[in-house]
Amino acid sequence: MPADPSRIVTARQMLTHLGLTLADLVSEPDTSRRMPTLAEYLPRVAAAASPGTRRTYGTYWNRMAAALGHLRLDEVTASDIEALMQVTATARSRRTGRQGRHAGEHVVAAARAVYRRAVADGYLTAADSPAHRVVKPRRLPNPRRALTPEELQDINVVARTSGNDVVLDALLLRLHTETACRRGGALALRLIDLDTTHALVCLTEKGGTLRWQPITPTLAERLLDHAQARGAVLPTDRLLRYRNGRPISSRRYDHLWRRIGERLPWVAAQGISTHWLRHTTLTWVERHFGYGIARAYAGHTDRRGPATTTYIKADLNAVATALAAMAGEPHPLASMHPFR
Missing domain, CATH: 1.10.150 (DNA polymerase; domain 1)
Structure with missing residues (x-):
């Protein structure tokens, strides 16, 4: 069946419009780009x-x-x-x-x-x-839960009464309890990330996200004292440090929870870790201040979930207010100061 002349004309016009020729359509593929192993x-x-x-x-x-x-x-x-x-x-x-x-x-x-x-x-x-x-294995339900006040107290007592650096361990637990930050966020903290005037720390966490997170003025002062006493001088110097001046690593967390698990068998049996402190704090905030503030407290910025998440954003003042209520200590950015 002969080709329709009008279609040939249309095809040529299309090729001209695209800057192509018939030779371009029948040229040999480029074999210079070898498939790598x-x-x-x-x-x-x-x-x-x-x-x-x-x-x-x-x-x-x-x-x-x-x-x-x-x-x-x-x-x-x-x-x-x-x-x-x-x-x-x-x-x-x-x-x-x-x-x-x-x-x-x-x-x-x-x-x-x-x-x-x-x-x-x-x-x-x-x-x-x-x-x-390939189908991924189905993910099992997360076993993490919020710790009870009694469990949290027992963990803190062990951390403060055992080990070779109880000051550091107490600071770690308090930092994670107040901010609900992840390990990476704490490890990345630098001297410049601490604002003692407004009682804030700048957290760098998953996906390179940045956020200013309220902490109590007491913790802010103790973090500054800790960093300066252990050799942090430059703005980019790490905040959390061993007694010899070296910045801590994730191994400090491993040693801390291993030691706590040896003294509190239920900690080892349930596999409790730093991330459980995040669950504990965010659960408390959600129960007392609602989902929107808990979401902001956690630093969640993804858009998954109900469309209403677009409209229930909480600001820094709301997060500071929740912290002040949880810690029982006024915060300079809190919207209300019920503890004064």
Whole structure:
């Protein structure tokens, strides 16, 4: 069947409009861009990832390189990734572990991160990703809960009466209880992030989010005294420090909760950690001041959930008011000062 001349004219006009010729449509594909192997490509993925992503997925990327590194990106199959998930059977047992289920999740998530980057770089299409054809293990309900006042008191007593640096440990527990911050937020605090005039700390947390969080004036003064006594001088010097002047690391938290668990067996049995303090504080704020203020107190900025979250934002003064009520100490930014 001969082609319709009018359609040929229309097609030529379209090509001219796009700046193309017939030769462009029949040219050979560019073969100079060789498909890399997984081992060759993983360093590029790691270089483009955030520090947090590298910490989370680095171990699993190493496992992928060891088991599948010799394969090209387009040779890896969903079955290969599912085989890697067997790492859950031999996952390192930790106090807060979930029988390797999280490790299985991370294998899939780490593989998806690799193939998202490969799609973005033009090596594959989204439909070619084997990682996205693997189903993640179903996440179990979170066992964390709010601690009772008695439990929280027992934990604080042990922290303040044992260990080689009770001043540091007491500050850590109080900081997390007052701010409901994550470990990363506390570890990142610098001298410049402490505002003793307004009793605030600037927290840098998940996704690089920044927020000023109220703390009691008492804690603000104690944090400043602690930092200066242990060698913090420059604005960018870390706030929380060992007695020898070195900034603390996440290991301090591991040692702290291990010690508390040795003296309070129920802490070890339930796998209680710093994040439980976040649950404790936010639960109290939600019960007494409502969801909107609890959301602001937590530093949540995502837009998931009911549409009403757009309209129930709370400001810094509302968060300071909740802190003042919880701590029983007036705050300079609180909307009301019932304790004066």
